Amino acid sequence: MQGTTLRTLEFDRVREALGREALTPLGRARVAALAPATAPDAVRAALALTAAASAFVAETGSLAISSPEDLDTILAVLAIDEQPLDPLALLGLARLTDSADDVATGIRRYGGDAALTAIAGRVASFDAEVAAIRRAIEPSGDVSDRASAALADIREKLRRQRAKLRSSLETLTRGRDTAKYLQDQIVTDRNGRYVVVVRAEHREAIPGIVHGSSASGASLYLEPLATVSLNNDVVELAEREKAEIHRILLSLTNAFRARGEELGQTLDAVAELDELHAKVGLAHKLNGIAPDVTDDGRIEFRGARHPLLRRDIAGEPDPEHPREDIVVIASDLVVEPPARALVISGPNTGGKTVALKAFGLLALMAQAGVLIPVDPGSRFTPFRSMFADIGDDQSIAASLSTFSARIANLVATDRALELPALILLDEVGSGTDPVEGGALGAAVIDHFRRRGAIVIATTHDDALKSYATTTDGVTTASFGFDPDTYAPTYRMRYGTPGRSLALEIAERLGMPAGVIADARARRTGRESLLAEHLARVDRELSIIARDRTLLDADRKALQQTRDELVAREARLTEREAVLRRRLDDKLNEKLRDARAEVDRIVGNLRKRAESLAEQAGQQTRASALSTGDVGHLRADARAALGAIGETMGEGAPADAPDTALTQPPAIGQSVFVRSFAAEGIVRGVSGKQIDVDVRGKRMRVRLDDLASRAPKSDARSDSSPGSRTARTSVPEPRAAAELVLVGAKVDEALDRAGKFLDDALMADQHRVRVVHGHGTGRLREALRAFFKEHPLVASVRAAADNEGGQAATIVELKE
Numbered sequence: 001m002q003g004t005t006l007r008t009l010e011f012d013r014v015r016e017a018l019g020r021e022a023l024t025p026l027g028r029a030r031v032a033a034l035a036p037a038t039a040p041d042a043v044r045a046a047l048a049l050t051a052a053a054s055a056f057v058a059e060t061g062s063l064a065i066s067s068p069e070d071l072d073t074i075l076a077v078l079a080i081d082e083q084p085l086d087p088l089a090l091l092g093l094a095r096l097t098d099s100a101d102d103v104a105t106g107i108r109r110y111g112g113d114a115a116l117t118a119i120a121g122r123v124a125s126f127d128a129e130v131a132a133i134r135r136a137i138e139p140s141g142d143v144s145d146r147a148s149a150a151l152a153d154i155r156e157k158l159r160r161q162r163a164k165l166r167s168s169l170e171t172l173t174r175g176r177d178t179a180k181y182l183q184d185q186i187v188t189d190r191n192g193r194y195v196v197v198v199r200a201e202h203r204e205a206i207p208g209i210v211h212g213s214s215a216s217g218a219s220l221y222l223e224p225l226a227t228v229s230l231n232n233d234v235v236e237l238a239e240r241e242k243a244e245i246h247r248i249l250l251s252l253t254n255a256f257r258a259r260g261e262e263l264g265q266t267l268d269a270v271a272e273l274d275e276l277h278a279k280v281g282l283a284h285k286l287n288g289i290a291p292d293v294t295d296d297g298r299i300e301f302r303g304a305r306h307p308l309l310r311r312d313i314a315g316e317p318d319p320e321h322p323r324e325d326i327v328v329i330a331s332d333l334v335v336e337p338p339a340r341a342l343v344i345s346g347p348n349t350g351g352k353t354v355a356l357k358a359f360g361l362l363a364l365m366a367q368a369g370v371l372i373p374v375d376p377g378s379r380f381t382p383f384r385s386m387f388a389d390i391g392d393d394q395s396i397a398a399s400l401s402t403f404s405a406r407i408a409n410l411v412a413t414d415r416a417l418e419l420p421a422l423i424l425l426d427e428v429g430s431g432t433d434p435v436e437g438g439a440l441g442a443a444v445i446d447h448f449r450r451r452g453a454i455v456i457a458t459t460h461d462d463a464l465k466s467y468a469t470t471t472d473g474v475t476t477a478s479f480g481f482d483p484d485t486y487a488p489t490y491r492m493r494y495g496t497p498g499r500s501l502a503l504e505i506a507e508r509l510g511m512p513a514g515v516i517a518d519a520r521a522r523r524t525g526r527e528s529l530l531a532e533h534l535a536r537v538d539r540e541l542s543i544i545a546r547d548r549t550l551l552d553a554d555r556k557a558l559q560q561t562r563d564e565l566v567a568r569e570a571r572l573t574e575r576e577a578v579l580r581r582r583l584d585d586k587l588n589e590k591l592r593d594a595r596a597e598v599d600r601i602v603g604n605l606r607k608r609a610e611s612l613a614e615q616a617g618q619q620t621r622a623s624a625l626s627t628g629d630v631g632h633l634r635a636d637a638r639a640a641l642g643a644i645g646e647t648m649g650e651g652a653p654a655d656a657p658d659t660a661l662t663q664p665p666a667i668g669q670s671v672f673v674r675s676f677a678a679e680g681i682v683r684g685v686s687g688k689q690i691d692v693d694v695r696g697k698r699m700r701v702r703l704d705d706l707a708s709r710a711p712k713s714d715a716r717s718d719s720s721p722g723s724r725t726a727r728t729s730v731p732e733p734r735a736a737a738e739l740v741l742v743g744a745k746v747d748e749a750l751d752r753a754g755k756f757l758d759d760a761l762m763a764d765q766h767r768v769r770v771v772h773g774h775g776t777g778r779l780r781e782a783l784r785a786f787f788k789e790h791p792l793v794a795s796v797r798a799a800a801d802n803e804g805g806q807a808a809t810i811v812e813l814k815e
Contacts, residue, residue, distance in 0.1 A: 002385070002386065002387065002416070004388075005360070005386050005387055005388045006364065008388040008390050009357055009360045009361045009364060009386075009388055009390075009424075010308055010357070010361065011036075011361065011364050011365075011368075013308055014282075014307065014308070014361070014364075014365055014368075014370065015031055015032055015034055017282055018031040018034065018275075018278040018279065018282055018370070019031050019032060019278070021277065021278035021279075021281035021282050022274050022275070022277065022278040023064055023065055023066070023067060023274055023277060024065055024067035024071065024096070024270060024271070024274045025067065025069065025071045025072055026067070026071065026267060026270055026271035026274060027065075027270070027271055027273075027274025027275050027277065027278060028274075029271070030271045030272070030274070030275045031275055031278050034275070034368050035368065036363075036364045036365075036367035036368045036382075037367050037368070037369070037382070038367065038382060038383065038384045039382070040293050040295055040381075040382050043293050043366065043367050043369075043382045044293045045115065046367075046368065046369025047290040047291070047293065047366060047369055047371070048113065048115070048290065049113065049115045049116060049276065049369060050276060050279045050280065050283065050290065050369050050370065050371055051289075051290040051371065052112055052113030052115070052116045053113075053116055053276040053277075053279070053280050054279075054280045054283055054284075054371065055112065055113075056106075056107060056110055056112065056113075056116065057280050059110070060106065060110050061103070061106035061107070061110060062103065062106070063103055063273055063274070063276055063277035063280060064099070064103070064277060065096065065099045065100050065103055065270055065273060065274055065277070066095050066096065066099040067092070067095075067096045067099075067270075067274075068088075068089070068092025068093070068095070068096065070089070070092070071092070071096070073089070074089045074092060074093055075267075077089065077253075078253070078256060078257060078260075078263075081257075082250065083253075084246060084249035084250040084252075084253045085249065085252070085253045086141075086249070087137045087141040087142070087143060087249065088141045090133050090137060090249065090252050090253065091133060091134075091137055091139070091141065093133075093256065094126075094129070094130040094133040094134060096270065097124075097126040097129070097130060097263075097266060098126070098127075098130045100123050100266060100269070100270050100273070101123060101124075101125050101126070101127070103120070103123075103273060104120035104121075104123035104269070104273075105120075107119075107120035108120050108121070116276075119269050119272050119273060119276075120269070120273075122265045122266065122268065122269040123265075123266050123269045123270070123273075124259070124262040124263070124265065124266050126256070126259070126263075126266075128255075129252070129255045129256060129259075132252060132255065133252055135147070136148075136248055136252060137252075143245050143248060143249070147245075147248045148244065148247075148248055150244050151241065151244045151245065151248065154237055154240050154241045154244060155241060157237055158234065158237040158238060158241060161230065161233050161234050161237060162194075162234055164230060165194050165227055165230040165231060165234055166187055166194065168226065168227050168230060169187040169194055169195075169196055169224070169227060170187060172196060172206075172224060172226070172227075184197045184219075188221070190211040190212055190221045190223075191211060192234075192235055192238060193211060193223055193231045193234075193235065194223070194227065194231055194234070195211055195221040195222055195223045196221075196222055196224065197214075197219050197220070197221060197222075198219070198220045198221075198222045199218065199219065199220075200213065200217060200218055200219065200220055203220060203222075206222060206224055207224065207225045208222045208223050208224040208225050208228075209222070209223045209225070209228065210222055210223075211223055279369065279370055279371065282370065282371075283370070283371035286305075286307055286371070286372070286373040287373055288307075288370070288371030288372050288373050288374075289371055289372070289374060289375075289376060289378070290366075290371055291366055291372060291374060291378040291379050291380055292378070292379035292380075293366075293379070293380070293381075293382060294379050294380065294381050295381055296337055296381060297337055297340070297381050297420055297452075297454065298334075298335065298336050298337055298379065298380065298381055299333060299334065299335045299359060299363065299380045299381070299422075299454065300332075300333075300334050300335075300336060300377075300378055300379050300380060301332070301333040301334070301358075301359070301362050301372075301374045301378050301380065302332050302334075302374055302375040302376075302377050302378045303330040303331075303332065303374055303375030303378075304330060304331055304332065304333045304358055304362060304372075304373065304374045304375075304378075305329075305330050305358075305373040305374075306354050306355075306357065306358040306361070307361065307362070307365065307372065307373055308361070309354075329491060330375070331351075331355060331358075331491060331492040332492065332494075333355060333358060333359050333362070333492075334494070335454055335456065335475070338472075338473055339473055339474065339475045340449045340452075340453070340454055340455065340473055340474075341445050341446075341448075341449045341454070341455040341456070341457070341468075341473060341474040341475070342455070342456045342457070342474070342475050342476075342477060343445070343457050343458075343459060343464055343465065343467070343468035343474060343475075343476050343477070344356065344456070344457070344458045344459075344476075344477045344478065344479070344492070345458070345459055345460065345464075345465055345476070345477075345478050345479075346478040346479030351479050351492070352426075352458040352479060353390065353426055353458060355458075355479075355492060356390065356424050356426055356456060356457075356458055357388075357390065357424070359422070359424060359456050360386055360388055360422060360424050362374065362380075363380055363382070363383060363386070363422060364386070366380065366382075367382050367383070381420050382420070383420050383421055383422045383454075384418040384419065384420055384421065385416060385417060385418040385419075385421045385422075386421065386422045386423075386424075387409075387413040387416075387417075387421070387422075387423050387424065388423075388424040388426075389409045389410065389413070389423075389424065389425050389426060389428075390424060390426040410444060413448075414447075414448075417448075417451060417453060419451075419452045419453065420452075420453075420454070421448075421452070421453040421454070422453065422454050422456070423448050423453050423454070423455045423456070424456050424457075425441075425444070425445070425455065425456070425457040425458070426457075426458050427458055427459060427460070428441040428444060428445065428457040428458070428459060428464070438461040438462070438463030438464050438467075439463060441457070441459065441461060441463075441464050442463065442464055442467040445457055445464075445467075445474070446471075449473060449474070475494060475495070476494070476495065477492050477493060477494045477495075478492070478493055479491065479492055479493075571814045574791065574792065574814070575761060575792060575814065578758065578761055578791075578792055579758075579761065582758045582761075583678070587678065587694065660704065660706070660707055661703055661704075661706045661707060661708055662703075664685045664687075664688070664690065664703060665682045665685070665690065665706065665708075666682065667682050667683065667684065667685065668681060668682060669681070669682045670682075671690075671692060671706045671707065671708065672706065672707040672708070673692055673694055673699075673701055673705060673706060674705050674706070674707055678694050679694070680692040680693055680694035681693045683698060688702060688703040688704075689701075689702065689703075690702070690703055690706060692706070737760070737765055737767070737768050737769065738768065738769045738770075738771065739752065739753065739756045739768065739769075739770045739771070740771045741753070741770060741771065741772045741773075741779065741783070742771060742772060742773040743773070744772075744779070746778065746779055746782045749772070749779055749782070749783060750782065750783070750786050753770060753783060753786060753787070754786075754790075756768070756770070757787075757790060757792070757793070757811070757813070760813060761792060761813060765813065766812065766813050767810065767811070767812055767813070768810075768811050768813070769799060769803060769804070769808055769809070769810055769811075770783060770787075770808065770809045770811060771804060771807065771808045772807065772808065772809065773807050774806060774807050780806070780809065783809060784796050784809055787809065787811050792813055792814050793811055793812070793813060793814070794812045794813060794814045795811075795812040796809060796810075796811055796812075797809070797810050798810070
């Protein structure tokens with residue numbers, strides 16, 4: 001990829017933005033050398049790797065690696081045998097390898113992309129070396145006494161010897177015979193030896209060795225002879241301490257040198273991981289994604305935004321005069337086969353050059369594995385060569401005018417062209433006679449298009465606009481403007497050329513009206529006609545754009561309404577399911593109660609029969625009971641079973657003579673079981689005993705308990721052809737809007753609250769009040785937690801002051 005093109009499209013500023021995101025010198029060096037790949041497979045792999053790193057950071061972890069800023073110096077010292085690193089450098093190296101190991105461990109645990117895992121697999125663990133460094137060196141950079149037993153012993157002796165020496169010197173400074181000769185009663189250090197400060201005129205008063213004088217010469221630094229031996233011991237121990245520290249630091253350094261190959265692989269992986277960290281950070285700021293990579297020669301950047309129009313991406317060139325972020329309006333940047341050329345026109349300051357650069361820069365970024373600010377569905381074909389003729393390249397030294405410089409660029413482009421190629425031409429054909437320039441511009445676009453390159457050009461030339469609208473394989477686009485103020489909209493429209501609006505913009509910027517009128521009068525009839533035609537097209541396009549905006553708004557409103565209806569339908573379905581479950585529970589409960597009662601009655605009857613037989617002395621022949629006794633037993637059984645029927649049929653109509661069945665029904669017929677107030681299907685007929693399936697529960701009932709349909713007063717079914725579902729007929733329930741649970745235990749209260757909500761739902765209550773009192777608050781909290789988890793509760797809140805305050809809870813049910 002040509003270096004001049006990278007500079008023209010400002011790819012170097014993308015590198016700088018990545019460098020600001022990198023955390024290590026290795027990563028910054030890597031992104032500084034970042035270059036776009038050209039092979040489609042390499043581009044796919046680079047984008048996939050960055051996308052995988054972005055997913056890893058978003059879901060579970062971090063790619064942040066901590067590194068010392070002087071890492072280059074540290075690595076240079078490591079390359080020198082027998083040269084130890086200083087303590088702070090060792091701490092920095094430990095921090096780097098340790099954080100790299102943490103990141104690699106997180107990636108390996110996360111799994112996912114094989115390429116990302118492979119990079120993490122190159123990171124070696126230096127746990128033992130890091131532990132040794134942190135045991136030997138304090139965070140401040142001092143070597144710890146724990147570094148070695150020898151060092152601890154030397155330092156202990158050194159502390160005792162220094163204390164002894166200082167004590168001797170302090171005794172001297174306080175002595176009656178010597179204190180009068182001293183300049184100051186202090187003990188100081190000169191070149192590693194402890195001395196006292198003596199007045200120069202009393203040099204001979206205290207025997208000793210002079211180690212220098214003050215700047216004025218009035219004071220001498222004297223080592224008394226009495227302390228020379230002690231000073232020698234201190235110096236010797238200090239030298240031994242220094243040697244032991246050197247040995248410790250060299251040992252810690254050599255531990256890394258011994259694993260030089262692993263360290264090198266780790267540092268290479270660190271550089272790559274930090275590059276990915278930078279790419280992910282930039283992608284987060286840009287809301288970037290990975291476009292699809294194709295090989296059909298297309299560019300399709302949907303909803304594209306130029307990445308360098310934000311201050312935090314482009315950098316701040318002048319801190320004292322910061323610029324504001326430019327409002328970036330997304331545009332579709334598209335060249336699709338069979339078209340291989342796009343000609344962009346429109347007003348000055350409308351965004352043509354920005355769009356032209358965005359075409360190239362977004363492709364370069366994607367080819368370098370950087371996620372770009374486009375919408376999903378974007379795709380493009382990677383380019384082997386890219387050329388950008390943008391700006392003024394005139395050169396006095398080379399005797400080149402603007403036109404000559406551009407022709408030279410085009411000639412060089414033609415020679416170096418490698419397909420697939422992208423050629424970006426700003427104001428193609430400008431800088432010379434408009435007629436000849438327009439013809440040359442069209443010929444240049446046609447030449448490169450026929451050679452197989454994708455050509456994108458901007459122009460104000462009417463001849464080029466005409467060429468673009470009448471030539472197969474060439475599409476047109478224009479940037480719009482406000483028809484009232486002529487202010488640019490920065491929105492690109494495809495399929496029509498745009499007006500340059502030179503006169504309108506000049507008038508808007510304050511050009512005298514006379515000059516504008518004179519300029520309009522100087523246009524030829526053909527030029528005026530073309531300007532009028534384009535103005536009409538612009539007005540029509542503006543109307544279409546407004547209509548499209550209104551249609552989009554209507555479409556969004558319809559979609560919102562549809563979503564609300566779907567949500568309401570889901571709530572109704574959920575509510576119906578709850579009602580059905582409630583009815584099933586009640587049926588099951590009644591069946592269990594009925595069966596238990598029947599069992600009890602049969603047992604009682606059996607006991608009475610046996611008792612009667614025993615009294616008659618006929619235990620072996622129970623059939624010999626008297627007719628009266630048998631009649632009494634039968635009457636009692638009928639009364640008991642009748643009581644069960646009355647209990648089961650509570651809430652059912654007392655009678656329905658017009659609907660009662662008098663003949664056995666047919667198998668499969670729908671019937672109404674009056675004692676259960678529910679519809680069922682006939683499954684079997686045995687005389688006047690009918691087997692009926694009621695909501696999956698099979699039971700035997702008497703014929704006179706059946707009706708051909710539900711009584712009208714209780715009917716709630718909806719079986720019309722347009723109904724969504726036929727609902728089981730149940731009596732219209734009535735539920736109170738308030739439940740009082742004051743003094744109830746938690747378990748009992750929760751059970752009653754659940755049934756209360758079911759009854760409220762069946763009665764179509766949407767707002768209920770539960771009174772629980774203040775108490776300790778345990779009942780209140782349990783109830784509110786229960787309501788919040790209930791599937792059909794929309795909201796839960798404390799009652800207003802006039803409704804009980806914290807002593808009551810208001811529950812809103814879903815519609």
